[in-house]
Amino acid sequence: MVEVKDLFKRFGKNEVLKGISLTIKKGKVTAILGPNGSGKTTLIKSILGLVIPTSGKILVNGKDIKGNYTYRKDIGYMPQLAVFPENLTVKELIRMLIDVRKDGYNPRIMENFVEGLGIEKYYDKKLKTLSGGTKQKINALIAFMFDPQIFILDEPTVGLDPVSSSFLKDRINEEVDKGKLVILTSHIMSEVEEVADELVFLLEGKVYVKGTVKEIIDMSGEKNLERAIAKLMEKGYDV
């Protein structure tokens, strides 16, 4: 379980998170939604310990993450923009990560991703030469291959072709069925509707609305999530 308690984050004068409180449970996909710049990545990075909150608390499996970095080995993270050591080949990067991480490496998951995403043909290519979509496939492989308990996926299917995107969504669903906790962000509402159980909609640094996909669609009176979210974003819509 991930608990966020009264979280504030300010960058200079820009107060990005203004008192976020959330409980995110295992066995579900929780999607963090909101307009560009609403603080989704800042919230995710705070949970990862990559952004230090101005105030508030984050507990992962009941433990305060402040000053504790060991919890991160249980998290598979797909950043929005992966920064790879550019001169390494894909094979060298994977080997290096396995050597550094040691624990948790699961060759079965690795083979499944390499085959499902067609990664083998890029093994000997340098990371700097890969296309954006191929980098995203490597990003997905790295997030999954250590068999983590928690997945934090920042726009995971951006740049992926339909076959790869479907493969990744199937793997996300499988992990959730095994009881894993998944947090993701996406601007693709059809995708959110397909994979997410719970939605958290951020607006101006606060949780504007949260609920299941069905609750949010029903509340809006619209026929699908895209229209429900568009209505939520309209000024004056009373939630």
Ligand SMILES: Nc1ncnc2c1ncn2[C@@H]1O[C@H](COP(=O)(O)OP(=O)(O)OP(=O)(O)O)[C@@H](O)[C@H]1O
């Ligand atoms: N390291 C930083 N230093 C200064 N400002 C930052 C930093 N990181 C984020 N911000 C600011 O925080 C605000 C929220 O950014 P964030 O990336 O969390 O939004 P987001 O909801 O993920 O947006 P998007 O949908 O565009 O990915 C923005 O105004 C951004 O400029």
